[in-house]
Amino acid sequence: MIESFDAVSQNLLFQSILTLALLAAFGIAGEILIFSFLRLSRRRDWLPGEVFFNAITWQTLFWCLALGFYRTLPDLLPPRFAGVTTLMVPIAGTLAFIILIVRLVTGWITFYLRRQGIASVSLINNTIRFLGVLTVIATMLALLGVPLGPLLTVVAGSSVGLTLALRDPLANFFSGMVVVASNKIRPGDYIKLDTGEEGYVTDIRWSDTYIRQLANNLIVIPNSRMTNTVVTNFNRPDPQLAVLFDVGVSYDADLAQVETIINEVGTEVMQEVAGGVEEFEPFVRYNRFTEWGINLTVILRGQTFGDQFTIKHEFVKRLRNRFAQAGLEFPRPLHMVELSNYQQRPDGNGADRQGITLPLERSE
Numbered sequence: 001m002i003e004s005f006d007a008v009s010q011n012l013l014f015q016s017i018l019t020l021a022l023l024a025a026f027g028i029a030g031e032i033l034i035f036s037f038l039r040l041s042r043r044r045d046w047l048p049g050e051v052f053f054n055a056i057t058w059q060t061l062f063w064c065l066a067l068g069f070y071r072t073l074p075d076l077l078p079p080r081f082a083g084v085t086t087l088m089v090p091i092a093g094t095l096a097f098i099i100l101i102v103r104l105v106t107g108w109i110t111f112y113l114r115r116q117g118i119a120s121v122s123l124i125n126n127t128i129r130f131l132g133v134l135t136v137i138a139t140m141l142a143l144l145g146v147p148l149g150p151l152l153t154v155v156a157g158s159s160v161g162l163t164l165a166l167r168d169p170l171a172n173f174f175s176g177m178v179v180v181a182s183n184k185i186r187p188g189d190y191i192k193l194d195t196g197e198e199g200y201v202t203d204i205r206w207s208d209t210y211i212r213q214l215a216n217n218l219i220v221i222p223n224s225r226m227t228n229t230v231v232t233n234f235n236r237p238d239p240q241l242a243v244l245f246d247v248g249v250s251y252d253a254d255l256a257q258v259e260t261i262i263n264e265v266g267t268e269v270m271q272e273v274a275g276g277v278e279e280f281e282p283f284v285r286y287n288r289f290t291e292w293g294i295n296l297t298v299i300l301r302g303q304t305f306g307d308q309f310t311i312k313h314e315f316v317k318r319l320r321n322r323f324a325q326a327g328l329e330f331p332r333p334l335h336m337v338e339l340s341n342y343q344q345r346p347d348g349n350g351a352d353r354q355g356i357t358l359p360l361e362r363s364e
Contacts, residue, residue, distance in 0.1 A: 016071075016072035017072070019068060019071060019072055020065075020068040020069070020072045023064040023065065023067060023068035024061070024064060024065060024068065026064055027060050027061035027062070027063070027064030027065060028061060030060035030061065030064070031057070031058065031060055031061050034053050034056060034057055034060060035053075035057070037049065037053045038050065038053040038054060038057065041053060047111050048111065050107075051104070051107035051108055051110070051111050052104075052107075054103065054107060055100055055103035055104045055107055056100065059096060059100055062092075062096050063096070066089060066092055066093060066096070069088075069089065070089045091139075091140055094136065094139045094140075095136055098132050098135055098136050098139075099132070101132070102128055102129055102132040105128050106124075106125045106128055106129070109124055109125065109128075110125070123176045123177070123180055123204050123205055123206060124180060126205070126206060127177075168224075169206075169207055171224045172206070172207035172208070172222050172223040172224050173206055173207060173223070175222075175223035175224040175226065175227045176204055176205070176206065176207070176209070176223035176226075178227055179204060179209070179223060179226050179227060180204060184231070184233065184236070185201055185204070185209070185226065185231065185233060186201065186235075187201050187202060187203055187204065188200065188201065188235070189201050189233050189234070189235040189236065190233075190234040190235055190304070190305040190306070191211070191231050191232060191233050191234065191235075192231070192232040192234070193221075193229050193230070193231055193232075194229055194230035194231075195229065197211065197213075197219050197221070198211075198213070199211040199212050199213035199214065199217075199219060200212045202218075204223070207222060207223060208220045208221060208222055208223060209221045209222075209223055209226050214306070234305040235304070235305070239303065239304050239305075240277060240301060240302065240303055240304075241301070241302055241304075241305060241308070242299055242300070242301055243299070243300040243301060243302050243308045243311050243312065244297055244298070244299060244300075245297070245298040245300065245312055245315060246295060246296070246297055246298075247262070247295075247296050247297075247298060247319070247330075248290065248292070248293045248294065248295050248296070248330060248331045249293055249294050249296065249328065249330070249331060250292075250293045250294075250328075250329055250330070250331045251293060251294065251331075253294075253328055253329075255286065255294070257326065257328070258284075258296075258328065259284045261319075261322050261323070261326060261328070262282070262284050262296075262298055262319065263281075263282055263283065263284065264322070265315065265318045265319050265322050266282025266298060266300055266315065267281065267282060268318060269282075269300065269311055269314050269315050269318065270282060270300065270301070272314075273310060273311055273314045274307070274310065275302050275303045275304065275306075275307025275308075275310050275311060276300070276301070276302065276303070276307070276311055277301040277302065277303060280300070280301040282298060282299060282300050282301075283298075283299055284296050284297070284298055284299075285297050285299065290331075292331040292332060293330075293331025294331075298315070300315065
């Protein structure tokens with residue numbers, strides 16, 4: 001009788017271990033397949049597939065193991081631990097489900113922002129993750145039988161003190177939400193504050209906005225300040241911008257020839273230099289007379305704020321070469337310098353001055 005019972009117990013134990021192993025193997029095979037599709041989506045830059053497969057990563061293995069433990073733990077553990085299984089499985093399932101939802105929501109937000117040409121905003125994703133953690137905690141407390149009513153009463157009673165203690169962090173947090181909701185500043189935009197700081201917005205976080213300068217320095221600005229300052233956004237409403245370049249020519253130059261050469265050089269730069277707007281036709285505007293020549297402004301166009309430096313660099317090199325080939329000179333200011341020679345008089349009463357005045361050329 002006892003031997004028969006032991007044989008049945010061993011058979012149940014073997015079946016439970018086999019069932020758990022098969023489910024684990026099935027979950028691992030599913031994860032391998034999911035990772036294959038995830039790599040394929042990333043290689044083909046298929047963002048919807050990347051979001052979906054990244055969200056369900058490890059979910060197949062988890063649910064297979066959860067199902068296996070739910071079916072086999074009553075046979076593997078003593079009867080007094082049966083309640084633990086009944087309690088752990090709902091908690092783990094709730095946790096996995098919330099993680100799946102949070103991944104999907106944050107992934108689709110990232111997908112939307114990338115389609116709009118916006119980098120990821122940490123404030124939005126972190127807020128969603130924080131709400132997910134609160135949901136997990138509340139669910140676990142409810143499953144454990146902890147009454148939430150008294151706990152919420154305590155939290156509500158202490159909210160006034162917490163608000164006063166966290167006044168500045170909360171102000172920065174809600175200011176960051178206002179900045180994101182207003183859509184006046186987005187990660188990737190080049191902005192300039194009225195205080196002089198400027199650079200690319202890299203991220204908007206809980207309390208600060210991060211700006212990377214062209215010198216690769218990082219500026220951290222509280223979000224509350226971003227809502228109370230004048231901001232110039234060079235990417236809104238259009239990231240393209242006019243690139244103005246001042247040039248001077250001498251009074252002896254043929255202005256029609258100068259304009260033709262500059263337009264030809266500007267067109268070459270727009271079509272051949274990275275960052276130029278190919279369909280844009282550069283033009284020249286003469287603006288004033290100076291003491292050494294005629295000033296003019298060349299209007300070019302760049303794709304983004306940072307492209308103007310490369311455009312100006314190439315324009316200077318090419319324009320100088322074309323002016324040299326055409327025999328045109330850039331103006332140089334002339335300054336008159338008087339050279340004097342003092343000689344002592346024979347009677348010793350003073351000095352005679354003999355001098356000449358010569359023009360002195362100085363290049364600027």
